[in-house]
Amino acid sequence: MTTRIKICGLKSREAIMAAADAGATHVGFVHYPPSPRHVSLEEAAALRQMVPAHMKAVLLLVSMEAADAAKAIARVQPHVVQFHGAESAQGCAMFRQLAPLEVWKAVGVKNPASLEEAQRFVGAVDLILYDAPAGSLPGGQGLALDWSLLAGHQHRAPWGLAGGLNADNVAEAIRQTGAPLVDTSSGVESAPGVKDLNRIAEFCRAVREG
């Protein structure tokens, strides 16, 4: 099966088009003020309109109040909302009622217990996104999780892999984990928040060519 590719933290039409040309399936917009990739809801809504019809737009939110998250989703109209903070399974599940909106939940993976804890999102979300554990930011840190924890794991929900992926390591990450979707942000940048169009192309090529 073809590995799906999400390029996150985009802020410009050029970066969206570079991701599209390279064969990415998803592009993400981060609405989280502490992030170097933060865009306002107005900017996210404008960027969302630039996403080609064959791709999906992902709005990344972190630990927002449900009412504010609902307003953000209504404003931006993404295909997918990616919750990347302390959202509960119940809180995530509420947003699935906004179908066809897809709901993803990022989970930091530190050890085998993290994978057990992630099971609470089975049935509550459309996809579980495994990322490195939170540090000074909840994500976008360029840190990889221990892929061996996912090797042979019996997944009970659709899932994806994030955390420190770049053109040099993504093929090995897929080989070890069998990830059906890979997600990168800082791994395709020249500086925090600055996307490098060549690195986006190289990342997608590395996914396709292994």
Ligand SMILES: O=C(O)c1ccccc1N[C@@H]1O[C@H](COP(=O)(O)O)[C@@H](O)[C@H]1O
């Ligand atoms: O990108 C950010 O700044 C960010 C901020 C807050 C939460 C998540 C964030 N990014 C997401 O984190 C993972 C891993 O990113 P990276 O490839 O290690 O930089 C990915 O889903 C990003 O979209």
